Amino acid sequence: HTHPVWAGDRVHEFAMKLAGASYMDIHQAGGGIHFTVEHTQKASEEELFNTFRHRLLRMLRAGTTLVECKSGYGLNLETELKMLRVIEQARQLLDSNISSTYCGAHSVPKGKNATEATDDIINNHLPKLKELNLNGEIHVNNIDVFCEKGVFDLNCTRRILQAGKEIGLQINFHGDELHPMKSAELGAELGAQAISHLEEISDEGIAAMASAKCAAVLLPTTAYMLRLKQPQARKMLKEGVIVALGSDFNPNAYCYSMPMVMHLACVNMKMSMKEALAAATINAAYALGRSHMHGSIENGKQGDLIIINSSRWEHLIYQFGGHQELIEYVIVKGKVIYKNERVMGY
Template sequence: MGAYKLLVKGAKQIVTIRNDSDIRVLRGKEMQHVDIIEAEDGDGTCILVDSYGKIEFVGLDSERVARYPSSDDDVDRVIEADGKCIVPGLVDAHTHPVWAGDRVHEFAMKLAGASYMEVHEAGGGIHFTVEHTRKASQDELYVSLNKRLYDMMSTGTTCIECKSGYGLDTESEVKMLKVIETAKREHPLTISSTFCGAHAIPKGSTPVKATEDVIDKQLPTITGLMKDGQLHVDNIDVFCEKGVFDLQQSRAILMAGKAAGMNINFHGDELHPLNGAKMGAELGALAISHLEEISDEGITAMATSGSVGVVLPTTAYILRLKPPPVRKMIEAGMAVALGSDFNPNAYCFAMPTVMHLACVLLRMSMPESLVAATLNAAAALDLSKDYGTLSRGKYADMVIFDAPRWEHLIYQFGCHDKIIEYVIKKGDVAHTKFEWCG
């Protein structure tokens, strides 16, 4: 083995997001520009990765050769990236990837005008998926999750949040979390796991009973498994929504999860303006997702608390929801991140597509969209110390693609599979269009 794991050289552009590795999140107007290292007069740009998979150097090839004269030879792998562009590995801050049974039949209902809650009340939606997921074995769920994660990685994702939430009882929620735990050990992706037992009210239950079940049965079992080292759960989630868990019930669930050592990272203000964002900010939420119906008061509270707003343009698009007021959020100084919300109700796992929709539907600029899908998404998962920028000391997660400028990753709508050549995870080639790496 060489002194260095990987050398990528000759690139036209490297978007570092920020050259300063100490920056953990970008808020408001700070999101409006990204740091770029450009090739100069035939002098390409490069990234040198140490034997631990962390970035040793990023800059011009000539500077690398001067500072690390042996790096061309004492390296395990060299990727010639002549004329290519490099961005940080993409971070998907909100997904529901563990489930059985698709819901393609519901797409026709939605196209015919049925709302999310109308489908839900008709026995479809989450309950349809819960029925199939409860029946599926842990092995069956892992096989499907593993494939989905590799598919996600092929589109440039290197870090991801994965939720439970299609079990809604202790046994099934634990089964889902164990599936995610196996993926944490065995899959190249960095995974932040989320307990979302309060995703819906189980059939035959009530919001009050469901709240008690999550706090008094599910959480104690899960925290016991965490103490034994069988599970490592990072976040607590609740669907804070009219007809599901109200503000008081959501607050109780989130506080119980926080007391168990989990970060607060939940669904808020999606379909109705319940002021979930304000409540979450008061609890010190790490992140709050959706926010289509966030109030001005909620925006101010999140900007003040530092809670990251995770917006999901694919969901607004597929469910024909009013888009979240992202421009107002950014102008107020909030940190905004992006997630795919991949689930059987909104089937999209490609972050380049998410970024494109964020620009078109949410009126984000391309730099804002890239920041939201890298550094800020990592911050929403408490991972930005190690991920989200291409700067010295961080893990070498990157996407190398064949285009004249980095913006083409967003501009070429639906064409990411044609231009992405390599997805690098901790200095290893995790996906390439040239060979199978799975």
């Protein structure tokens, strides 16, 4: 779960949040996602590709070999397609494995209400995506909606996800983050592959996700950055939910590192290191429908792995922020694509 294609960082908003503004205060005042949308709409495809490539490299150096990349800072069809083309270009040119997510319902664009935006997505965006996916110009795997109070309500979310599913996309969306929305119940009903955030999930939502085998993608950086209530990882695990972890890299939560995400999950969500490792690897692959080829070192799967310089694997989680020194090699499809450099004499 990352939002890695954008222009215009939001370090000024980080200062506002530290001074007490909430995520939604800033969003409703026209900042947040809207700020990034304005800058991304103006940016050239080349500029977006160059910054995106650099971000993928930083993720790779932190050990990420398969990454979900969401669009969602365009909102209009033209810019959403620009972002998806940038993701496609990276998919073709770079070694990182990518799962591409259309997130045109990331926010309600200025000048429209949620129902108008929903109609536009269903009547204009999705037919175009279907056409481009069919002729091979892009390869979009998942459909996403930010199901949240003041963004897309449950009904709009249902309509968009259903329409996405009808054109062959996997459902993988943002739900129950800031307010209880019954997103988990909806996702389970629609056969979603995964739902992210879930800080405000209900008990019924947990049970529904467990029986639907719908993965819960928990995002420790966001809960930490926004000082949200922590998602109930322990309860989810106890009830048999497939728990995955994501970095949520985006201009709000500026973190590339899954080792740091695992550390936060252990300390703040009370997961064990083994649970965090499984959540960041095999379960994260499952959340993208890719666990048959990714997420574990097994006969018949793709040879993606990292080699760390340590006596015990747990050091990758224990040494908070230490992954840059620990990771010696990153290997994709059996080929070394990153080797850590040593400074001579130390």
